[in-house]
Amino acid sequence: MFELSLALKYLIPKKRSVATALISLVSVTVISLVVWLVLVFLSVTSGIEKNWVSKFTALQAPLRISPTDEYYRSYYYQIDHFAAASNYTVKTIGEKAVSPGDPYAPDKDIELPAFFPKKESINPVQGALRAMDGLCFQDFEIGGALLKLHLQREGRSTWLSQMSFLLSIADKNPRFSTLLLPNTLPLADDTILLPKSYLDSGVALGDTGFLSYTSAPSSQEQRIPIRVAGFYDPGFMSMGNRCVLVPAKITRMIHSAVQTTSPDGTPVNGFFVWGNVSKPELVARFEKAGISKYWKIASYDEYESARDLLAQFRSDRLLFTLVGGIVLLVACCNVISMLILLVNDKKKEIAVLQALGAKKSSVALIFGACGLTVGVLSTMLGTLLAYVTLRNIDTVVSVLSSLQGRTAFNPMFFGQQLPHTLSPDALTFVLIATPVLSLLAGLVPALRATRLQPATVLRSE
Amino acid sequence: MILHATNIKKTFLHPKKSVLLNDVSLSVAAGESVAITGRSGEGKTTLLHILGGLEPFDEGQILVHGKPLHPEMRGTKFGFVFQAFHLLEDLSALDNVLLPAKIARRPVSKEHGLKLLEKVGLSERANFPVKLLSGGERQRVALARALCNNPDILFADEPSGNLDPENAMSVNNLLFDLVASEKKALILVTHDTTLAARCHRTLMLSNGKLVESIS
Numbered sequence: 083m084f085e086l087s088l089a090l091k092y093l094i095p096k097k098r099s100v101a102t103a104l105i106s107l108v109s110v111t112v113i114s115l116v117v118w119l120v121l122v123f124l125s126v127t128s129g130i131e132k133n134w135v136s137k138f139t140a141l142q143a144p145l146r147i148s149p150t151d152e153y154y155r156s157y158y159y160q161i162d163h164f165a166a167a168s169n170y171t172v173k174t175i176g177e178k179a180v181s182p183g184d185p186y187a188p189d190k191d192i193e194l195p196a197f198f199p200k201k202e203s204i205n206p207v208q209g210a211l212r213a214m215d216g217l218c219f220q221d222f223e224i225g226g227a228l229l230k231l232h233l234q235r236e237g238r239s240t241w242l243s244q245m246s247f248l249l250s251i252a253d254k255n256p257r258f259s260t261l262l263l264p265n266t267l268p269l270a271d272d273t274i275l276l277p278k279s280y281l282d283s284g285v286a287l288g289d290t291g292f293l294s295y296t297s298a299p300s301s302q303e304q305r306i307p308i309r310v311a312g313f314y315d316p317g318f319m320s321m322g323n324r325c326v327l328v329p330a331k332i333t334r335m336i337h338s339a340v341q342t343t344s345p346d347g348t349p350v351n352g353f354f355v356w357g358n359v360s361k362p363e364l365v366a367r368f369e370k371a372g373i374s375k376y377w378k379i380a381s382y383d384e385y386e387s388a389r390d391l392l393a394q395f396r397s398d399r400l401l402f403t404l405v406g407g408i409v410l411l412v413a414c415c416n417v418i419s420m421l422i423l424l425v426n427d428k429k430k431e432i433a434v435l436q437a438l439g440a441k442k443s444s445v446a447l448i449f450g451a452c453g454l455t456v457g458v459l460s461t462m463l464g465t466l467l468a469y470v471t472l473r474n475i476d477t478v479v480s481v482l483s484s485l486q487g488r489t490a491f492n493p494m495f496f497g498q499q500l501p502h503t504l505s506p507d508a509l510t511f512v513l514i515a516t517p518v519l520s521l522l523a524g525l526v527p528a529l530r531a532t533r534l535q536p537a538t539v540l541r542s543e
Numbered sequence: 544m545i546l547h548a549t550n551i552k553k554t555f556l557h558p559k560k561s562v563l564l565n566d567v568s569l570s571v572a573a574g575e576s577v578a579i580t581g582r583s584g585e586g587k588t589t590l591l592h593i594l595g596g597l598e599p600f601d602e603g604q605i606l607v608h609g610k611p612l613h614p615e616m617r618g619t620k621f622g623f624v625f626q627a628f629h630l631l632e633d634l635s636a637l638d639n640v641l642l643p644a645k646i647a648r649r650p651v652s653k654e655h656g657l658k659l660l661e662k663v664g665l666s667e668r669a670n671f672p673v674k675l676l677s678g679g680e681r682q683r684v685a686l687a688r689a690l691c692n693n694p695d696i697l698f699a700d701e702p703s704g705n706l707d708p709e710n711a712m713s714v715n716n717l718l719f720d721l722v723a724s725e726k727k728a729l730i731l732v733t734h735d736t737t738l739a740a741r742c743h744r745t746l747m748l749s750n751g752k753l754v755e756s757i758s
Contacts, residue, residue: 084642084645084646088631091633091634092633430629431631431632433629434629434630434631435642435646436597436617437595437597437617437623437625437629438617438618438623438642438643438646438688439615439617439618439619439643439646439647439692440618440646441614441615444646535598536597536598537589537592537597537598540592540597540625540627540629541588541589541592
């Protein structure tokens with residue numbers, strides 16, 4: 083195709099057209115720098131988000147099913163208060179999952195009040211279990227207690243106290259082990275896992291203590307003996323440093339004694355679901371089973387402890403992407419100036435080409451191809467720069483830290499190392515946006531070139 | 544007739560309204576050479592550009608092989624030789640020669656270009672950048688380029704106007720030899736009466752009218 087080969091020849095800098103060569107160089111440099119900046123920023127932020135989400139979903143799950151108010155008003159939830167088989171105690175979802183059927187015995191238990199809800203045709207918990215058939219899931223419970231750890235070091239004895247948020251350990255979680263720090267001891271009924279920040283407070287493996295809570299019926303302090311079996315990385319979770327992972331037995335014990343609510347509205351029990359299932363698929367399953375009114379299905383980005391931070395982070399990223407897009411557009415506009423100069427420089431050749439039979443579309447194609455070539459070249463250069471920068475991101479971070487006189491990226495939030503791989507999404511964005519914008523910018527001078535009257539130019543030459 | 548132009552009118556509005564060509568009619572047969580002469584500013588080049596589809600005209604009709612003139616005919620039916628050569632400086636002699644075929648998207652071999660360069664005596668300079676060639680050589684490359692798509696009519700505008708007498712003679716001889724051997728029609732614009740005399744017909748453009756001066 084002669085248009086492309088001519089476009090390439092036009093773009094090669096020549097001594098006799100220094101201005102065009104200089105502007106071409108500036109255009110390519112500016113676009114490359116913007117591509118580099120956008121790629122590095124989007125790759126790093128996308129990697130950070132991926133790490134956050136990875137740790138967050140490793141601790142909890144990508145999907146969570148929690149009971150709605152309708153569940154708490156249902157016959158199957160309230161009946162435990164009236165059933166001797168349930169010890170007249172409300173059961174957690176986990177307990178209900180393992181005790182199918184209706185615990186109420188009309189001939190043995192007390193008569194139900196007139197306002198008591200009618201018995202539903204489907205047991206909400208058993209219905210949920212059937213709806214999740216074939217999926218990897220586990221019930222969870224969240225509770226609160228005062229953690230007291232006895233630290234005996236070199237003959238000194240001290241107590242460490244911390245109001246804690248207790249999350250039942252989900253041993254079915256396929257990625258749970260990735261959170262744990264090395265040397266974790268085998269888990270037992272009395273072992274707990276602490277956030278790694280406890281290491282800074284001097285807590286060690288095997289330290290003992292107890293979880294203290296006040297039983298509602300007796301108003302007496304209850305103590306559950308515990309032992310530290312390990313530490314885990316809580317990621318960026320807002321309550322991460324106070325979230326203690328405990329056996330489900332402990333949270334059930336606390337639930338049976340005291341009503342638990344969480345300050346941010348996090349459901350205190352429900353199911354975590356892992357595996358290849360999306361929220362819409364799960365919602366469809368629950369609707370088909372006729373139990374959707376009893377359950378709220380949420381994806382990880384809707385969880386109370388992550389929602390606001392993730393939304394803000396994504397919003398900031400989107401804002402920067404928009405700013406990056408605008409800067410890219412402005413940078414690509416340089417191509418217009420460059421090509422207008424080129425068109426002026428090549429007026430005679432355009433006229434000759436037209437005299438030799440070139441159509442207007444061919445002339446437009448030559449200059450459109452010039453714009454596209456500048457875009458593609460700049461994208462390649464910017465991508466290469468971004469790749470090199472990401473490969474050496476630690477050096478960049480240390481330079482930034484030394485310039486600021488403090489750690490540029492807090493490891494608590496961003497991890498020990500910033501992500502150092504190119505984000506496929508960011509790469510797709512620049513690979514499409516830059517050449518397209520450059521091509522569009524090339525169209526303005528291309529149209530100008532097609533308006534030249536060959537006879538006028540040739541006569542003036 | 545290969546080319547038949549009737550009642551061509553061309554008016555310029557700038558710097559003031561003036562009729563440059565007024566009811567100009569012209570016919571050219573296959574293999575015929577026609578010279579257009581006249582004083583400077585009479586509109587010889589404009590007429591050549593109009594006949595070659597490079598410039599629009601206000602009134603009249605031009606038929607090529609009985610069909611109305613269309614700009615696309617420039618690449619296939621016409622060949623141009625300009626006074627200032629108008630070669631593409633970034634390309635080699637061979638690439639310049641083959642350019643019309645590439646523009647017309649015709650499959651063309653390198654050998655075709657080399658053969659044309661051989662006809663103009665420049666096969667040894669095929670890969671030379673044209674900026675390194677002399678004026679006479681450049682015009683010979685332009686001549687080979689004009690023949691690339693095997694056109695029916697050659698339009699030549701003062702083909703030897705920028706050359707020294709020796710080179711001018713050589714290029715003119717080549718032009719007439721090629722036109723005769725390839726059986727092309729030639730429309731030649733020139734001030735040179737000797738050169739014009741080598742054509743079958745000479746037409747004089749004066750005050751917007753085209754008059755046959757010599758048979």
